[in-house]
Amino acid sequence: AQSVTQLGSHVSVSEGALVLLRCNYSSSVPPYLFWYVQYPNQGLQLLLKYTTGATLVKGINGFEAEFKKSETSFHLTKPSAHMSDAAEYFCAVSGSGGSNYKLTFGKGTLLTVNP
C-alpha cells in the first residue's frame, strides 16, 4: 500500500522567492512519484515524475523535485516564484512493477504568490 503526506496545506511566498513544497511518501514497493498542479476550476496537469534513474527530475515551468529514498521524500522546488505559479499542488505515489494502476494523492498544498 502507498500513502502520501504533504506538509503544509498552504504555502505563501513572495514573487521571486524560492518555492519549496514538501512531500513524504510511504510505499511497500519501490515507488513511482508524481507532482501535479491544479489551477482554479481546471483539471490536474502533470508537472514532473520520478520512476527510475536520476533522482533529480526536472519538470515544466521551471519546477524540479528530488527523490530521497533515505528520507522517503520528494519535495518540489522552484528557484524563483512567479505570480502564475499560484495554484494547488498535489504529490502522488503509485507502486512500481506488476499491474499497479492506482495513483494515491496527498491532500494538496495551496501555493499563493504575493507581489
Add this chain to the structure above:
Amino acid sequence: DTAVSQTPKYLVTQMGNDKSIKCEQNLGHDTMYWYKQDSKKFLKIMFSYNNKELIINETVPNRFSPKSPDKAHLNLHINSLELGDSAVYFCASSQQGLANYGYTFGSGTRLTVV
C-alpha cells in the same frame, strides 16, 4: 483536440435524481479512472477500467455504477443522488503501468446536489 473530455462540465440536480457523467479519451490509453474531489480538494479514486474490465472498485456506494463500452469511454451513473455526492468528479486515463505517462486528467464535472 481535447485528450480527455468530460460532459457535462457543470451539473446541478435535486436529491433523489439519477444522473450520468460521460468521459472520452483520444490518447489510445488502455486504462481509465474516476476520481472524486471533495470540497477540501482531497482526491480519492473510485473506479478504474483496463480494456473494459473493472480493476479497481474502491469503497463506493452501490448507487455509483461505472460503465465502459470500449476502452476510449468510461461513464459514471449515479442513482438516487444525495447532498453528500456534491463534488468535482474527474476522469483520467493512462497507459498500463503508469511509469511513462502518469495520468491525463479531464477538466472535471462539478456536481451540485440541492
